[in-house]
Amino acid sequence: MIRFVRRQLAANLGVLRRFSGNVRAILVTEPIWAIPYNLVQTYASVYMLALGCTPVQVGLIGSAALACQLVFSLAGGWITDRLGRKRTTLIFDVISWSGAMLLWAFARSFPWFLAAAMVNSLVRIVMTSWTCLAIEDTAVDQRVHFFTWISVAGVIAGFVAPLSGVLVGRFGLVAAMRGLYLFGFAVMTTMFVVRNGMLVETRMGIERMRESRAEHPRHELREHLSAASVALRNPAFAVAAVASILAAILSIVRNTFQSILLVRGLAFPEASIAVFPVVNAAVTLAALLFLMPTLARRGTAVALAVGFGSMAASAALLAASPERSWPIALLATALGGLGSAVVFPVTDSFLANAVPDRGRAKVMAVFYVVMFSASSPFSWVGGLLAAVSPRLPLALVAVVCLLGLGLSAFVPRAELRAAAAPR
Numbered sequence: 001m002i003r004f005v006r007r008q009l010a011a012n013l014g015v016l017r018r019f020s021g022n023v024r025a026i027l028v029t030e031p032i033w034a035i036p037y038n039l040v041q042t043y044a045s046v047y048m049l050a051l052g053c054t055p056v057q058v059g060l061i062g063s064a065a066l067a068c069q070l071v072f073s074l075a076g077g078w079i080t081d082r083l084g085r086k087r088t089t090l091i092f093d094v095i096s097w098s099g100a101m102l103l104w105a106f107a108r109s110f111p112w113f114l115a116a117a118m119v120n121s122l123v124r125i126v127m128t129s130w131t132c133l134a135i136e137d138t139a140v141d142q143r144v145h146f147f148t149w150i151s152v153a154g155v156i157a158g159f160v161a162p163l164s165g166v167l168v169g170r171f172g173l174v175a176a177m178r179g180l181y182l183f184g185f186a187v188m189t190t191m192f193v194v195r196n197g198m199l200v201e202t203r204m205g206i207e208r209m210r211e212s213r214a215e216h217p218r219h220e221l222r223e224h225l226s227a228a229s230v231a232l233r234n235p236a237f238a239v240a241a242v243a244s245i246l247a248a249i250l251s252i253v254r255n256t257f258q259s260i261l262l263v264r265g266l267a268f269p270e271a272s273i274a275v276f277p278v279v280n281a282a283v284t285l286a287a288l289l290f291l292m293p294t295l296a297r298r299g300t301a302v303a304l305a306v307g308f309g310s311m312a313a314s315a316a317l318l319a320a321s322p323e324r325s326w327p328i329a330l331l332a333t334a335l336g337g338l339g340s341a342v343v344f345p346v347t348d349s350f351l352a353n354a355v356p357d358r359g360r361a362k363v364m365a366v367f368y369v370v371m372f373s374a375s376s377p378f379s380w381v382g383g384l385l386a387a388v389s390p391r392l393p394l395a396l397v398a399v400v401c402l403l404g405l406g407l408s409a410f411v412p413r414a415e416l417r418a419a420a421a422p423r
Contacts, residue, residue: 019145019149022133022137022200023134023146026130026134026150026199028198031153033097035160036101038161038277039160041255042161042277044177046173046259048061048113051107051174055257055260056384058257059380059383059386064118065120066372068118069121072125073125073127073365073368073372074365074366074368075125076124077364077365079125079129080129081211081362082213084205084209085205086196088126089196089199092122092129093192094192095119097188099119100119100120101184103116104181128364128368131360132205132364135360136205146349147345147346147348147352151288151340151341152285152289155281155285156285158280158281162278166271168271168274169271173270235413236414237351238414240350240354241351245375246308246403246407248372249374249375249400250315251344252375253394253400254397256382257390260390261319261394265389266322266323267323267324279334282337283338287338291341295342299412300346304343304407304408305409307338308339308401308405311404312339313332313335314333314335315336315397315398315401317331319398382396
């Protein structure tokens with residue numbers, strides 16, 4: 001066992017050392033962003049409730065944000081090609097994260113949270129430009145490792161989550177969260193500026209900036225639709241797109257309503273729920289370092305089955321758990337950490353590899369429109385379910401994960417058909 005652990009650590013560190021350029025810059029700076037994000041994430045929904053929002057309003061905020069992201073996703077490819085990957089990432093990271101952190105820090109009621117969510121929705125433009133920066137000059141066989149290490153960076157930062165519980169216990173929920181959001185504003189803004197100095201524009205980005213100067217918006221729209229139609233003829237892309245949509249739905253509902261279930265449905269004290277992100281982070285980190293290399297060799301279908309299956313079990317356990325049952329809640333959290341370690345990097349890399357570099361920004365922009373069209377109602381639906389019972393949103397997550405588990409059976413055939421298709 002010790003020999004296996006050493007071998008896996010050596011292999012993972014070897015992969016990490018081979019990263020260079022934009023990938024290295026992103027990986028080095030990602031934990032700086034992830035620390036304040038993890039500090040506020042656990043209590044974000046409970047903070048809304050403390051300032052007078054209802055569960056339905058919490059869900060409505062999520063759905064409104066996703067609707068805005070739909071619009072911004074469509075514009076993301078055009079803006080990314082016009083301004084360049086690097087400049088777009090800096091501008092819209094500062095607006096979407098730094099601006100939203102200030103609004104959350106001074107929020108008083110539902111309209112404040114709605115405005116903050118809409119500003120934060122501009123991050124969807126960044127997702128297009130950031131993905132292009134990371135992917136376009138990176139070898140195909142290195143992409144799954146990049147997404148794995150991005151997850152590792154976020155998970156390591158997750159170990160600071162108990163600090164938010166300590167602050168909530170010491171200063172109260174509202175005061176602690178206001179301070180953490182202001183901290184997030186300062187740290188994230190600094191990180192964006194530092195990272196921008198380390199990044200370089202990609203070769204494809206330079207080419208697209210030059211080409212896009214002469215392109216009319218109407219022509220751009222036709223180009224978006226044409227690029228998307230070409231991608232859809234790839235069976236692997238179609239399956240990867242559905243898997244990514246299911247992952248988005250489960251992430252939205254789980255992240256929004258799990259803390260509400262723990263506090264209002266399972267009666268855990270507010271200050272105590274910061275323990276769960278640490279358990280989640282520990283299991284996720286172990287799975288990323290020691291399980292993911294093995295699953296990567298077994299193929300996408302096996303990885304998706306393991307990931308979605310683990311998350312289905314996690315959600316079902318939480319939905320059925322008795323009040324204050326620490327063993328069940330901790331087991332469910334561990335299973336959720338295992339599933340998260342697999343589902344999100346695998347779906348990201350599966351989708352990235354199914355999209356050609358030329359036209360990537362356009363295809364991803366159209367895909368995000370489709371993804372948010374499909375997923376945006378689910379936050380509102382989760383709010384309606386939470387108003388009936390805090391357990392029901394997690395039951396919905398379990399159903400979505402079971403659909404993902406079934407989808408994994410279609411992956412091998414789709415990959416074979418894509419490989420056999422003419423280039």
